[in-house]
Amino acid sequence: MKLLRAILVRLMTMSVTLIGAAVVVFFVIRVVPGNPIAMMLPPGATEDDVARLTALYGLDKSIIEQFWIWLTGVVQGDFGTSISLRQPVMPLVLGRLPATLELAIFALVIAVVLGGALALTGVRHRETRTETAVDVANGVGLSIPDFLWALILIVLFGVLMPVFHISGRISPSLDLPFVTQFYVFESVARLRFDLWWDLLKHMFMPALALAIPLAAIISQLLKQSLKETMHLDYVTLSRTKGYGENHVILSEALPNAVLPTLTLIGVQFTFLIGGTVIIERLFSYEGLGNMAIDAVINRDLPLIQGIVIVFALLFTLINLAVDMMYALLNPRLRHA
Amino acid sequence: MTAFLTVNNLSAALHGYEQRVLRSVSFSIDTGEVLGLVGESGAGKSMIGKAILGILPSAVDIIEGEILLDGQDLEKMKPADRRRLIGATAALIPQDPLTALNPSRRIEPQITNRLVDILGWTKSAARVRALELLNEVHIDNPERVMASYPHELSGGMRQRVLIASAFAANPKLVVADEPTTALDVTVQKQILRLIRELQARHSTAMVFVTHDLGVVSKVCQRLSVLYGGKIVENSSVADFFDGPKHAYSRALLAATPKYTDPEASLLPVDEAVIEAVAAEVLAADREWRHGG
Numbered sequence: 001m002k003l004l005r006a007i008l009v010r011l012m013t014m015s016v017t018l019i020g021a022a023v024v025v026f027f028v029i030r031v032v033p034g035n036p037i038a039m040m041l042p043p044g045a046t047e048d049d050v051a052r053l054t055a056l057y058g059l060d061k062s063i064i065e066q067f068w069i070w071l072t073g074v075v076q077g078d079f080g081t082s083i084s085l086r087q088p089v090m091p092l093v094l095g096r097l098p099a100t101l102e103l104a105i106f107a108l109v110i111a112v113v114l115g116g117a118l119a120l121t122g123v124r125h126r127e128t129r130t131e132t133a134v135d136v137a138n139g140v141g142l143s144i145p146d147f148l149w150a151l152i153l154i155v156l157f158g159v160l161m162p163v164f165h166i167s168g169r170i171s172p173s174l175d176l177p178f179v180t181q182f183y184v185f186e187s188v189a190r191l192r193f194d195l196w197w198d199l200l201k202h203m204f205m206p207a208l209a210l211a212i213p214l215a216a217i218i219s220q221l222l223k224q225s226l227k228e229t230m231h232l233d234y235v236t237l238s239r240t241k242g243y244g245e246n247h248v249i250l251s252e253a254l255p256n257a258v259l260p261t262l263t264l265i266g267v268q269f270t271f272l273i274g275g276t277v278i279i280e281r282l283f284s285y286e287g288l289g290n291m292a293i294d295a296v297i298n299r300d301l302p303l304i305q306g307i308v309i310v311f312a313l314l315f316t317l318i319n320l321a322v323d324m325m326y327a328l329l330n331p332r333l334r335h336a
Numbered sequence: 337m338t339a340f341l342t343v344n345n346l347s348a349a350l351h352g353y354e355q356r357v358l359r360s361v362s363f364s365i366d367t368g369e370v371l372g373l374v375g376e377s378g379a380g381k382s383m384i385g386k387a388i389l390g391i392l393p394s395a396v397d398i399i400e401g402e403i404l405l406d407g408q409d410l411e412k413m414k415p416a417d418r419r420r421l422i423g424a425t426a427a428l429i430p431q432d433p434l435t436a437l438n439p440s441r442r443i444e445p446q447i448t449n450r451l452v453d454i455l456g457w458t459k460s461a462a463r464v465r466a467l468e469l470l471n472e473v474h475i476d477n478p479e480r481v482m483a484s485y486p487h488e489l490s491g492g493m494r495q496r497v498l499i500a501s502a503f504a505a506n507p508k509l510v511v512a513d514e515p516t517t518a519l520d521v522t523v524q525k526q527i528l529r530l531i532r533e534l535q536a537r538h539s540t541a542m543v544f545v546t547h548d549l550g551v552v553s554k555v556c557q558r559l560s561v562l563y564g565g566k567i568v569e570n571s572s573v574a575d576f577f578d579g580p581k582h583a584y585s586r587a588l589l590a591a592t593p594k595y596t597d598p599e600a601s602l603l604p605v606d607e608a609v610i611e612a613v614a615a616e617v618l619a620a621d622r623e624w625r626h627g628g
Contacts, residue, residue, distance in 0.1 A: 127394065233436040237498075240389045242423020242454040244416065255440045331440060331485040 014316045021312035022074065022305070026067050029304055036083045036299040057083060070305065079309070080302035084295070089306035093288065097310060098181035099169055100280070100287035103210070104273050106184070106203050110211035111272075112265070115218025122219070123226040123249055134219065141216025146275045150209035150282045157205060165202045167284040174198060206283040210275050214268050221264055225257040232256075259330055266322030270315045338407070339364035340508050340541045341388065346401035347624075348387060348565075357396065358383055359566035359617065360624060367508065368539035372552035372573070374588070375562035376605075381545045382431075383565070385511040388543065390422050406508065423454045427502035429512040429531065433494035433519070437486035444482040447501045455505055469500035472537075473530055492523040496530065503534050510535065511543045516551065528554060549592045553577055561585045564617040584613040 037053050054060050058069060073080060079089035122134035144152070158166035170176070170183060174195060178186050184203070187196040229235060230253050238252045277289035284290070288307055295303040327333045341364060348358040358380050365371050373381040386392045388403055390410065403410045406425055410418050430436035437446055447469065448462035457465070463482075470478035473496040486494060495515065502510055512531060516524040532555055535542050544556055552559050552573060559576055561569040561584065569582040580586045587609040 233430050233432060234438040236391050237428060237430055237436050238438075238449075239391050239419070240422060240426070240428045241450040242419045244419060247453075252438055256438065329440065332487050 010320065014320070017316050018309065018312055022071065022309060023067075025305055025308040026070065027063070029301055030063055034299045036301055039299050040083065057081075070302075074309065079306040082295075082300055082303040084298035084300040084303070089302050092291070092303065093306045093310050095181055096286065096288040096291050099183070099285065100273070100276050100289060102182060102184045103203055103207055103280070103285065103287060104269070104276055107207040107210035107214070107272055108265075108269055110207055111214035111218060114211065115215035116222065118215065118219035119222035119226060120249065120254075122223045123230065123253075124245065126227060126230075131223075134223065138216045138220045138223075141212045142220070144213070146209050146213055146272075147278045147282060149212050150206065150279055153205045153209055154282075163201075164205050165198075166205065167202075169199070169202055169286050170195070171198050171202075202283075202285070206276075206279045206285055209282075210272050210279055214265075214272055217268055218261060218265060222257065222261045225260055226253055229253040229257040255329065259326065262326060262329070263322060266318055269318055273311065273314060338366075339404075340367050340406060341365045341543070342402075342404040343384070343388070344402045344404070346384070346387065346398065346403060348383065348392070348396050348398050351395045351397050356399070356621070356624075357565045358387070359564065359620060360401070361562075361565070361567055362401075363560055363567065363570065365509070365541040365543065367541050368536075369558070370535060370542040370544055370556045372556035372559035373543060373545045373562060374547060374549060374552055374559055376547065376588075379562040380565035381547075381562050382513055384562075385428070385513050385543055385545050388509075389426060389428055389511055390418055391428075420454065423450060424505065425507055426509040426511065427505065427507040429495075429499055429502045429510060429515045431514045431517055433491050433498055436498055437494055439486055441485075442482070443484050443486070443489075443497055446486075447482070447497065447504055450501075450505055465504060466500070469504055470497070472503070472534060473497075473500045475500075491519055492527065495519060495523075495527050499527070499530060499534065503538060503540070506538060507540060509541045509543070511545070513545045514547070516548075517546075531555065549589060561588065563613045566617050566620060568613060568616070582613075583609050 037050055037057070037059065040053065041049055051060075058066055061069070070080060077090065079093070081087065082089050082092055085092060118134050118137060122131045125131055153164075154166050157164045165171070176183075176195070177190065177192070180186050184196065184199050187193070187199060226249065230249070232253075235248055235252050238248055243252075276287060277292055279285070280287045280289040281293050288310070292304065292307045294300075295307060343364065344362050346358055346361045347356050349356045361380075361384060363371060373384060375381045383392070383396070387398060388405070388410075392398070398411060402412075405421060408421060410421070413421065437443070444463065444466060447466040448457075448459070451457040451462040451465060452459055466482060467478045470481060475481050475493065475496055481489065481493070481497065489497065499515075515531060516527050519527060528551060531542075534540070544552070546552060556573050558570070558572050560567045561571075561580075561582065563584055569576075569580060569585045571580065571585075576585070577589075580589055584605075587605040591605050
């Protein structure tokens with residue numbers, strides 16, 4: 001009963017967030033100058049042509065009216081038609097979403113593994129040169145933004161030592177047996193590891209570029225909270241029981257120290273997904289972010305709206321997942 | 337009878353400093369005996385307990401002396417062997433029950449983990465032992481407590497759990513580090529009685545660190561008074577309360593609050609006495625430097 005209530009409250013706040021995002025994106029992109037109709041017509045089109053096309057896309061109605069038409073459509077799952085691609089928005093967006101999700105998840109995995117390993121190494125060898133080295137690595141990772149990391153990686157592993165692909169999602173010469181857009185997952189499910197490997201070679205650099213700053217933040221915060229936890233009484237008590245340093249760090253300190261890091265990962269993961277927009281462009285990776293930039297350039301209002309709503313939905317779902325994980329790991333919150 | 341724990345001439349200093357925080361401390365404890373370590377805050381009484389259990393802060397170095405636990409010199413052992421020996425034969429009853437239990441784990445593994453991981457018991461045997469111990473510390477509903485998380489228990493209950501956990505492996509030595517300071521007065525009495533009861537039943541050697549002479553009179557047979565990391569008086573409890581030999585001990589005893597006359601006894605220790613004992617500590621330091 002209590003759980004049901006909590007879920008209902010949660011769904012309510014989520015829908016409020018989504019409606020807020022819908023309102024903001026709808027009005028903001030209409031305030032910005034630029035006319036999608038002008039982008040579509042060839043030079044020398046008559047007034048008549050402009051008026052006809054404007055009416056066709058409903059752009060002659062008042063903004064409030066347009067918003068109402070769009071919102072009623074969205075509620076029924078109809079996000080309108082892309083102006084530049086002349087196809088329904090939803091299938092376009094859903095077709096690209098898996099590529100971005102796979103990239104973001106891969107980046108998150110790299111960030112957690114890298115950041116976690118750095119933090120644990122730093123704590124295991126605290127107050128030594130190793131910890132200083134970890135601090136320096138964190139500082140470098142944090143002070144260079146993801147798109148610069150992308151360029152650095154392209155120069156290093158795309159040009160000087162070409163071991164990874166610098167462009168696209170998969171080599172165009174390959175035959176694709178896929179029925180879903182989740183290529184990485186499907187290639188594993190079909191045991192096509194040749195395709196899987198090719199996908200990873202394409203994904204590795206954009207994912208790493210996205211992951212490095214996040215890894216540095218994770219490492220910094222986790223190391224700090226681990227070091228604080230290492231001084232707590234229950235950690236000291238477990239030392240007197242005969243446990244060594246590794247056990248004390250991993251089983252006593254880590255489960256408690258990881259909680260603030262988890263919240264941070266949730267927030268930062270949404271930033272990381274935001275970062276895919278630029279990174280996908282740099283690597284010509286055919287994901288949602290790349291599509292978003294095209295949509296903005298073409299003033300494709302319905303497509304921009306659709307992409308933003310999908311991103312907003314993704315962000316609220318991530319926040320939900322983080323809260324649920326937090327409750328799972330922290331017994332003090334479980335019955336609250 | 338040989339002493340289970342012998343501390344010989346133990347000196348410790350902060351890393352990189354010459355000034356000692358423990359000054360040639362020596363004492364020994366037999367099986368079944370309780371030694372009180374008393375002194376003001378910062379006198380080094382907890383530091384001794386930590387040194388025995390191998391949990392000194394990394395900034396503190398032992399610079400001299402030996403700690404013999406069950407006849408083995410801890411300082412000469414490999415760290416892993418030392419940890420195992422301490423884990424198998426000694427235990428700590430910590431000061432603050434609110435922070436000494438891991439908040440994200442249930443009570444059961446926090447009592448049984450030493451038995452299973454360090455001493456190689458089976459899980460079921462350790463569980464039986466834990467239930468038995470929770471009965472010994474007078475917890476009515478041991479099954480439920482074992483399945484609880486620390487935040488679901490009161491401070492007194494948590495201290496009972498920690499006492500049960502300390503006695504789990506039948507330790508030969510227990511270090512109680514001000515085990516009642518963080519509890520309220522009514523609970524303090526019960527916990528003291530409980531510690532005394534378990535100590536007597538298991539005939540454990542015990543180091544009882546406290547600043548409360550009232551507690552010492554109830555729990556200990558002998559006591560050592562510390563000032564500035566130096567033992568200024570060793571005495572049996574009976575002799576001590578008849579009349580301490582050292583002026584500082586007398587002042588300390590006079591400063592103990594009495595329920596009959598609370599106002600009169602809440603006086604600080606006389607400054608002249610402090611100066612005298614500080615001078616004594618410094619004189620001992622000079623002598624130590626010339627000797628060593």
